[in-house]
Amino acid sequence: MSDLKTGLSEAAAAAFAALGLPADNARVTPSDRPDLADFQSNGALAAAKRAGKNPREIAAAVAEKLQGDPRLASVEIAGPGFINLKVSDAALSQRADQIAADPRAGGELVPEPRKVLVDYGGPNVAKPMHVGHLRSSIIGEAIKRLYRFRGDVVIGDAHFGDWGYQMGLLIGAVCDEDEAVRAEVERLNAAADLPAEWMTSLEPEVFGKVSLADLDRLYPQAAAKGKEDPAYRDRARKLTAELQAKKPGAYLLWRQFAKVTRVALERDFHALGVDFDLWKGESDVDDLIPSMVAELADKGLLVEDAGARIVRVAREGDKRELPPLLVVSSEGSAMYGTTDLATILDRKNSFHPDQVIYCVDQRQADHFEIVFRAAYLAGYAQEGQLEHIGFGTMNGPDGKPFKTREGGVLKLNDLIQMTRDKARERLLEAGLGENLPEAEFEDIAGKVAVAALKFADLQNFRGTSYVFDLDRFTSFEGKTGPYLLYQAVRVKSLLRKAEGEGAVGGPVAVTEPAERDLVLTLDAFDAALVEAYDKKAPNAVAEHAYRLSQSFSKFYAACPILSAEPAVRASRLTLAQATLRQLEQALDILGIAVPDRM
């Protein structure tokens, strides 16, 4: 069951082929001139160029072949050789019935499902998530859901940054601040009589008082000190190496860091409706590193350089010299490129992904290019299987990465709370809330907040940066998440009313312009999914959801439903049902949930 565009493309391709013309550019697309046609094919122009013929003649010949197609109400030539197609009401009605009957609301499956892993590019342990993590969560989640909906087997992995230098910095900083912690770390490091299962069984009581707030407070200080004080930095790097060598004191203190961080992360992700299949991190591949390093050495890829061990990844024809992958630091510790490489190896062994998508800030493009090249050299993945999906930053009104009024980084939790407060305010302004139970009102406010944040983000192409504007995002007017929820809720309300009156859906019979427009929009769902999938660009789905809402709203204004005569009412109810299902499906792919009323 394919959409109209696909069916018409096939017909056009057949027509081109019958005329001895290449069929590959016969593609039919939605018309740029809705006043003239529903669909168009520009293939005659390209074919004429290749064959050195008159495009209008070719268009006329193709048009004649298409003329008899029962789906088409008219075939016309316009301009230099555009073929304009108008679909018959009957074909539109039939297509609407198909979509309405389809649990997938018109969205097709990929021909061959693949195994895809989405890497959310890790929030860091010991640092609360800030607005910078918002985009990778939102975009990664949308890509995961999109791929899954289209039939791929997808695993999402948070991939925490929990094993690097910042851990050494924090171990040092916490010990400096708390003598008891320091003593315990030293005692454990030196202890000779630990039980075999100490890594998982021991939870030293003194470590229990270290909170995320402590880490959050100490980290910026320690990072700053590490930058200016070489001795302090060296100690942190040594402590990092100790942690990675699993010295008990360092390791168990680190486990406390990971524990308190995880609680906060789960809270923030839950609030955003984001979840992971794997909560893995850099530390999980630590055991693989020694053998991986040995293997890289065996393969002759590892080179000594300035006390460190590196893999050179520069290639012939590079426009500039790409730095090498730093595998082992001069201190003997693993760098983030090391764990990233080991993670690729781990995923190859455990999941055999056809593709791994890294959903990480554009600024890390070079890093991933380096790691990917090393992975290809080492045979841990095939060229092209690893892909970095970069995105821009969320900026403040000044056009620079978003900061609080005080100039600090805004924590994700605070951002979510801010948005939720605003959502409540908006709902109350609109006179909602008095009639609703407290719990439902809170649920709605939460959904409105998430819709506002996610839709604002996802309506932009991921590669570009955007300006954060809470008032605009939470507005119920215009191209916003709350507007989409309102539209969906309005359909739900209509359908409830219909049900109360005993009105049921029936076969679609398209007659009105608003009905035509709505069905054409419904039909365009699959094309939006394909585009979003191929370009890893959820904004195509967001755009479709918005267009669908608009089409429905026009239909809703122009075509009375419940008061129409029975056959028309049944047809329009079917259209409303199909719209709701597709809209909810599109929003679900974006990670946006719709309340029942608002």
Place this chain on the structure above:
RNA sequence: GCGCCCUUAGCUCAGUUGGAUAGAGCAUCCGCCUUCUAAGCGGACGGUCGCAGGUUCGAAUCCUGCAGGGCGCGCCA
């Protein structure tokens, strides 16, 4: 210095891989609620697509140069 990305309506952004008259939203102005949620719908206003060349029948889109902005460039992630 080298490299990557960006520059489209007053503001925030899309732009179907080179096609017709470059689209939305906000803002401004004008209409439409005794009728299914007006948080809506219809209409108007608003553009040298950063600048200059080039390729092409045809360029916001491809190539070159320039200007402005952002980002990155091995022991942080």
